[in-house]
Amino acid sequence: MKSALRRLSVRLSGCLFGWIADQRVRAALGLILTLGVPTTVTSSSEAATLDAVKARDQLICGINPNLPGFGQPDKEGAFKGFNADICHAIAAAVLGDASKVKFVPLTATIRFQALMSGEVDLLTHNSTWTMQRDTGAGLHFTGFTFFDGQSFMVKKSAGITSVTELGGASVCTQQGSTSELNAADFFRAHKLKYELVSFASDDDAAKAFGDGRCDVLTSDTSALASARLKLADAENYVILPELISKEPLGLVVRDGDDKWFDVVRWTLNALIDAEELGVTKGNAVDEVKSPNPEVKRLLGVEGKFGSRIGLSEDWAMRAVQAGGNYGEIFERNVGASSPLKLPRGMNALWSKGGILYAPPIR
Numbered sequence: 001m002k003s004a005l006r007r008l009s010v011r012l013s014g015c016l017f018g019w020i021a022d023q024r025v026r027a028a029l030g031l032i033l034t035l036g037v038p039t040t041v042t043s044s045s046e047a048a049t050l051d052a053v054k055a056r057d058q059l060i061c062g063i064n065p066n067l068p069g070f071g072q073p074d075k076e077g078a079f080k081g082f083n084a085d086i087c088h089a090i091a092a093a094v095l096g097d098a099s100k101v102k103f104v105p106l107t108a109t110i111r112f113q114a115l116m117s118g119e120v121d122l123l124t125h126n127s128t129w130t131m132q133r134d135t136g137a138g139l140h141f142t143g144f145t146f147f148d149g150q151s152f153m154v155k156k157s158a159g160i161t162s163v164t165e166l167g168g169a170s171v172c173t174q175q176g177s178t179s180e181l182n183a184a185d186f187f188r189a190h191k192l193k194y195e196l197v198s199f200a201s202d203d204d205a206a207k208a209f210g211d212g213r214c215d216v217l218t219s220d221t222s223a224l225a226s227a228r229l230k231l232a233d234a235e236n237y238v239i240l241p242e243l244i245s246k247e248p249l250g251l252v253v254r255d256g257d258d259k260w261f262d263v264v265r266w267t268l269n270a271l272i273d274a275e276e277l278g279v280t281k282g283n284a285v286d287e288v289k290s291p292n293p294e295v296k297r298l299l300g301v302e303g304k305f306g307s308r309i310g311l312s313e314d315w316a317m318r319a320v321q322a323g324g325n326y327g328e329i330f331e332r333n334v335g336a337s338s339p340l341k342l343p344r345g346m347n348a349l350w351s352k353g354g355i356l357y358a359p360p361i362r
Helices: 002-013 023-035 048-056 082-095 111-116 131-136 178-189 202-210 221-229 258-277 293-298 315-323 326-333
Strands: 059-063 101-105 122-128 139-148 150-155 169-174 194-199 216-220 237-239 247-254
Touching: 048 059, 048 082, 048 258, 059 082, 059 111, 082 101, 082 122, 082 139, 082 258, 082 315, 082 326, 111 122, 111 139, 111 247, 122 139, 131 139, 139 221, 139 258, 150 178, 150 221, 169 178, 169 202, 178 194, 178 216, 194 202, 202 216, 202 221, 216 221, 221 237, 247 258, 258 293, 258 315, 258 326, 315 326
Parallel strands: 059 101, 059 122, 169 194, 169 216
Antiparallel strands: 122 247, 139 247, 150 216, 150 237
């Protein structure tokens, strides 16, 4: 049995994940992953996703569809938000057109399976980067998009001002998320009794909380701010100030596809570097005349950095022109001028008191 599965694993690993359509092949792949049989991506498939995206002329992004400010369809069905804009930037870098993105709504329980099966090229889902996910599930996190932490939201009328007052509470959360595990760790560590009530999606958990089916809603602070916007009486809820975990969120690709990993990682880095260098959506074209060598390298005027990752030399300029640099994307979707009004905090540039930092393009 093991021998047969290994032979099947080798055959499957040579396929382009982005083109898997046969349900029987998907089922076989699921069986292999379930049984823990290792799959090996050979060097011939290292550029598989980039080649598939170019051939398809479309980027397929997996996204959480229920997070205002991060990812949510508008009245016309077009996805808007921080995560959506990152995908648009990558599409612009790779295909020269920010609109060439197909968004696939995913729940927390199926998001990684959808990536591994090839249903999406990239996962931007407010997924926490953990060691188990990065080393044991065939996944590869490309970099930090948002530094977050988990907290709790309660009704103001409850009079609760600290997480240490949550003993005996019923807690709504999303099934299959790190929030479930973190909540269990927190209550156990503080020897507090609680009842965990899990739901298939964060939207379902927030609705149940609003309907009074539990006393507390727990998730990443950014997700709680998004959930509060959807409550009928949003002003009557408060997010407690303490954080019970570190939640570094990042973009996720399949392990073993180094070329695609480089494209996604360096497009994100370019957006961060652009903010640091003062390159914006509005001035990117004019900045090609900048005397600053760092700006010249970023915008493709000097060096051959685009060709190193299989893209045109103006890849970073196209990414910035899609929706602005990292700071512009943050401010528009989740910052002070947005309904969420989240502070930059840790997500400010390292030079401005935060921990956001990208390697230089040189």
